[in-house]
Amino acid sequence: DAGITQSPRYKITETGRQVTLMCHQTWSHSYMFWYRQDLGHGLRLIYYSAAADITDKGEVPDGYVVSRSKTENFPLTLESATRSQTSVYFCASRAERTSGMYEQYFGPGTRLTVT
Amino acid sequence: QQQVKQSPQSLIVQKGGIPIINCAYENTAFDYFPWYQQFPGKGPALLIAIRPDVSEKKEGRFTISFNKSAKQFSLHIMDSQPGDSATYFCAASMDAGGTSYGKLTFGQGTILTVHP
Numbered sequence: 461d462a463g464i465t466q467s468p469r470y471k472i473t474e475t476g477r478q479v480t481l482m483c484h485q486t487w488s489h490s491y492m493f494w495y496r497q498d499l500g501h502g503l504r505l506i507y508y509s510a511a512a513d514i515t516d517k518g519e520v521p522d523g524y525v526v527s528r529s530k531t532e533n534f535p536l537t538l539e540s541a542t543r544s545q546t547s548v549y550f551c552a553s554r555a556e557r558t559s560g561m562y563e564q565y566f567g568p569g570t571r572l573t574v575t
Numbered sequence: 576q577q578q579v580k581q582s583p584q585s586l587i588v589q590k591g592g593i594p595i596i597n598c599a600y601e602n603t604a605f606d607y608f609p610w611y612q613q614f615p616g617k618g619p620a621l622l623i624a625i626r627p628d629v630s631e632k633k634e635g636r637f638t639i640s641f642n643k644s645a646k647q648f649s650l651h652i653m654d655s656q657p658g659d660s661a662t663y664f665c666a667a668s669m670d671a672g673g674t675s676y677g678k679l680t681f682g683q684g685t686i687l688t689v690h691p
Contacts, residue, residue, distance in 0.1 A: 502682055502683045510676050519680075550618050554676075562668060566611075566618030568616075569618050
C-alpha cells in the first residue's frame, strides 16, 4: 500500500514489558517523526529522524528508543512500558512542497494501553 | 520552551456559522504555521498553512489570519458544515531546511462540533 502505515493499530500490554510500534512509508521521505497524542496536550514530539541512522530526541523522549536502519522504516520501542505511556502514537514523514511549505503526512496511529 | 497555545478547547456552532480557532506562539523564529484536521480514528491531515510574509490565506471555506506583531494566528471556517466536525490543531515550525528538520510544535487542539 502506498503512503504511511503503522502497526499494530491497537495494542494492550502490561507494565514493564517491551513493546515496539512499527512505521513504514513508501515515499522515500528523508524525515520521519514520532508523536504521542494525549487529551489536553495535543501532539508532542517523541523522536525524529533526518535520514537512515540519524535520529534525535524531541520534547518527550524518556522511556522510548528509536532506530532507523532503512529510510522507509522508523520503529519506536518502549523499553519498559509504564501506565503513563498509555496514549495514541502517530508516525509522520515530511515532504517539501513548493513555496517552502513543509507538509507532514501522518499515519493512522497506534492506540497503546499499558495495564 | 517553544509553545503554541490554542483556544478554545471545544467549540459548538450551528450549520452555516463561522467558527474561529485562535493560536498564539512565543518563538519569533517560527516561519511556518499549518493547521491540521483530524477525524476520529484517523491521523491528522494538513488543512491549510501560511508563512509569516502574508497576513491572510484562503483555501475554499478555510482562512488563516496571521498577525505577526501579536504573534497570533487563527483559523476561520466559513459556512461550516456538519462534515467539518473534527479536531483542529494549529502548529508552528521553523527553519525546515536547517537542523530543526521542520519539527512541528502543536497546540492543544480544538474539538469542533457543527450541528445540522
